[in-house]
Amino acid sequence: MKKIKLLLAFALTGLVSLVQAITLPGPVVSADWLSNNLSDVQIIEVRTDLASYLRNPEFDTDKKTGKKFLVEVGGHIANSTLLDFKKVRVERLVDGKKIKFLIPEKADFEKLVQSLGVNSDKPIVLVPIGQDMSDIDEALRTYWSFKVYGGDQVAVLDGSVRGVNM
Structure with a gap:
């Protein structure tokens, strides 16, 4: 019975390792890489314009060329989390002086x-x-905050939310 429990424990450990197997390709990831790995990572959208996370993007059309262009950013990547950037920087007293x-x-x-x-x-x-x-x-300030406090598996999307197939 002990051998069965031991084998089961090793098997479960192996499964956990497989679940955590994805590794970021570096400190910056491409939109293609992110699109192909959406379910394997946690996506945190860093914004100060919090309302943009829920609103629809607005487009206009160039009258000469007929091409659409983005006027107002809106929307988010499915299953992402919104981070209010204002909470990533603080004011503290340092040697009796307020530093922002x-x-x-x-x-x-x-x-x-x-x-x-x-x-x-x-x-x-x-x-x-x-x-x-x-x-x-x-996003870069948030990245360095993670790094300062020991976050190894953190990357920033090259470009922006607009490049990801949502």
Whole structure:
């Protein structure tokens, strides 16, 4: 009976290893890579415009060329989680002076990540909205916050949410 339990324990350990087998290709992932691995990663969309996560994108048409172009970003990747970037930077007292835009203390950052339901068993891909450079900065700042506190399996989507097949 002990041998059966031991074999079962080894088999279950092997299954758990298979579940966690996906490895990020690097600190930056392409839209194609993400589209092909959506179910194997946790997607966190980093935004300050929280309303954009739920609204539909708006398009207009160029009268000369007839081509559609994006006017207002909206929508999100299925099964993604929304992170309010304003919570990734804080104001603290340092030597009696108020300093803005600092990284949260470790316990506060961990609490924020836990509130999102992030699972440490799956890699994380941070996705910027990509309207302008500051959106990319938000995702990169969040990336470094994870790295400072020991997150190894974290990457940023190259580009933005617009490049992913939702």
